[in-house]
Amino acid sequence: MAKYDLAREVSDKYSLRGMVFTKIREDILNGIYKEHEELKEAKIGKELGVSRTPVREALRQLELEGLVQIIPNRGAFVTGISAKDVQDIYMIRARLEGLCARWACEHITREQMESMEENVYLAEFHSAKGHMEQLAELDNQFHHILYEACDSKLLKHQLLDYHEYLLRVRRKALGTQTRATVSIKEHRAIMEAIRAGNADLAERLASDHMTNAYGNLVQNGLYDIYKK
Amino acid sequence: MAKYDLAREVSDKYSLRGMVFTKIREDILNGIYKEHEELKEAKIGKELGVSRTPVREALRQLELEGLVQIIPNRGAFVTGISAKDVQDIYMIRARLEGLCARWACEHITREQMESMEENVYLAEFHSAKGHMEQLAELDNQFHHILYEACDSKLLKHQLLDYHEYLLRVRRKALGTQTRATVSIKEHRAIMEAIRAGNADLAERLASDHMTNAYGNLVQNGLYDIYKK
């Protein structure tokens, strides 16, 4: 579980900078800081009880994450995620999750395979029982296991980026029971393709899984994360 | 030309931090700082005539770029690019350049299309004349035009990242005349597919273009950028 945690190696959580980074990041992803809002170093530092230095460093990092835009001598502003951005990310992920599934066919360990199977079983169980709360976390976990299993530091890093970027969007999308049910079926199909070592099938299924998720998102009008 | 420049919007070049960021980045990519070498804030600051503050900020950003690893309370170390990393990047790029070409079919502007055509003509000309020096830059330019034409901020950003990451590798790979000739032919095919609006073909050609480039790289034993 901790093994597939969202925690990123980068930006240690125990330094002030790391904490500030994580805090601002979450506040942006949770909509506490709105699009185009200015993030003033002194104000944030005061709120968190730290000096400007760690705040500055955190903001500079968030710039590279694409969550804030820094205009020299002006300040840091929250860069919103547009509807097109969301669409682009899903299409990009469709390709990359496909590639990830393909590589997982070759590189998945016995332990990871068992984790994945267990994840699918659990999801099916909770879905049948109507425990919707657990499903979001299980969905998270499924993808993290997949990212680990592809055995590519770079691809994993990239997919984690996008995955976290869309956290808010995804939470809402999985709220609808029908999508959750379908999603789990797709997870099972992907899992079985990987277990069978069928790379072509696994790639196609994982890719379609993303396309379908996005289709569901659009269908429910949830594509604009700042409107709903 | 300037329009398709390598310059990144992020990390302004005119602040000290931006300059330090760019400098260290280039020094790593050019092999001046070797793999696992420690980058000490005070030393670098002294060499560049600035204080530790902009150096620190630059290092923290480079961490997110994946070029350095920062161990808390220990220091910043150059993270090398392994042979597997290079392979992974080419495979990832194969997918993403394909997607990029697909989107370019729909979104390319008349002006961009003309730039691309001109680029191919010029490359063919210089190739025939044996002007190898120009080809690397033209190859750069071709891909940058493509990244612009896809009209996706996110995809462009991602591909630029990988593209710059592999700068050194690519320069060497294009050194062989045979590959340069083939590469230009592939550029022409991609260009014509985009002009014809054939998205499926464009995607496949752009994807294969990457696969072939990597194949050439391996064939010439250039995959380990730290050995050769």
Next chain:
DNA sequence: CATGTATTAAATGTATACAATTATACATGC
């Protein structure tokens, strides 16, 4: 001689002070 420990040195982490830049308010001129 090897090993463990205390001391010292050096590096990073953070806070603060100062400089440079930008935004705001208000006055002045047309």
Next chain:
DNA sequence: GCATGTATAATTGTATACATTTAATACATG
């Protein structure tokens, strides 16, 4: 009334000082 210019305030950019942590060294001990 509107534009423009200037003074002031606020904010970021950078440098430096201090705190904390880690690494290195010397030395004592078995």
